[in-house]
Amino acid sequence: MNRQGRERERERELAGFLRSRRERIAPTDVGLPAGPRRRTPGLRREEVAQLAYISTEYYTRLEQARAPHPSREVLAQLARALRLTDPERDHLHHLAGVPPGPPPGPSREVRPSIVQLLDRLPEAAAIVLSATYEVIAWNNLAAALMEDFSLLPRRDRNLVRRTFLGPHEDGGRLYGVSDADEFSRTMTQHLRTTAARYPDDPEVTSLVRELRANSEEFTSLWSTHEISARPTLCKTFQHPLVGRVTVHCDVLDITDRDQRVFIYTAAPGSEEAMRLLSVVGTQRMDVPG
Template sequence: MGLPAGTRRRTPGLRREEVARLAYISTEYYARLEQARAPHPSREVLAQLARALRLSDAERDHLHHLAGTPPGPPPGPSREVRQSIVDLLKRLPEAAAIVLSATYEVIAWNDLAAALMEDFSALPRRDRNLLRRAFLTPNEGGRRLYGVSDADEFARSAARHLRAAAARYPNSPEVTGLVDELRAGSEEFARLWAAHDVAARPALCKTFDHPLVGPVTVSCDVLDIADRDQQVAIYTAAPGSPSEEALRLLSVIGTQRMDVPATPGT
């Protein structure tokens, strides 16, 4: 937590001087804040206190309102996935499911999603972003974005959502940096950004062109996690369909590449 190790505590929680140290303010000033004897704290001090106390976004906003200082825009999109959502993904063995941040970074996934799309655990964080994947990654054999049938529509829709995210997080270096990178690296994205395209929506039914099992047609349902500004995308195949059999095969194959000859010793 940024505090030196100390003696064992009789009661849980931080001491007054520890909160002050973590918030980079004096203990005396923090005591006056607790006792309502100090002037209204600045937005910066409140932000430091929120970080020190590890407040959620809702708790942070409440702290600002209590202090009479309206909260500013969130510092950036949340990447923390609730444990209940992580558990949900694991309980969907017959569905591929991912969690997307406000910038379309894949921040959680289950095993079947990794088998259907790619092994996200093997990628650095920046390469898990579907916008980078759609606009900046060279197509492999004419397959854009895992060979999904609505790749162009998805890319346009994701660009539209990124514009909305940029408005919600105007002070986020992550968001502004991603926009600048995409505009500089993709003429298509630059055109979409300049055109303010708001019409495109990804299809609710799409087909993945998988290199091992062939076409996999799935329904796509998206659940919003409003308090984290995240989305859960769940891909399911029709019962009894060839695509359902393909997903079952992928659940067995996992992320191993059977189309690549094994190297000696493996």
């Protein structure tokens, strides 16, 4: 096969890959209504184009193997819109003839084995946080102890934003935690290192800009330039249903994804409260009858 033939084959492979990734994403996964009139699985072409900030015409031509090679910027936008894993992102770059660089931003893709791990910890509350402190996976006991994250829009699952910008409950402390000040410092320090690792990621830069513009506390902590966070071994949640719940806190680093698993197990004296939370789950018991 000559060079032109190989080029055409790569364009067809790129078109097929984009189409397959588009068809696997449910509209609800990206905050779009499912709608009763969808004839094909997954997202529509115009929806992917909108999420990737490119024209529908150009994206359509990519799927038809008729478009010029996409730039590195367009590839990054497509990878984000199609929720590609790191290996898929690299494959997309190779198909487009553009060598992949470092990940453009923090990964939000949680390995299935980690999700299974959370579910196999019935007596512990566990969450997975991205490098920007976004809650990207959780188990049932974590939803009962903290809140039902499935009911929140993605923006409100970011614990840095919730801590510094609200909505504030329990006297202004996130989930009424006993180490609110230390937690605020730790998140700020971790976010500073994240911003240094992903200087070109628009979500990271936008988050830092928003926090510095709207939170004096964050701005003050940010100005210290500290990056060494001390681990929190124990903390207390003030739960609206069962009261004080003190837990041991263990953190597992997932280095290849730049993520952390936080595991909360009951400290002596809080075993009964955790058992009660595992029974009541996220149901509200203060609803008038």
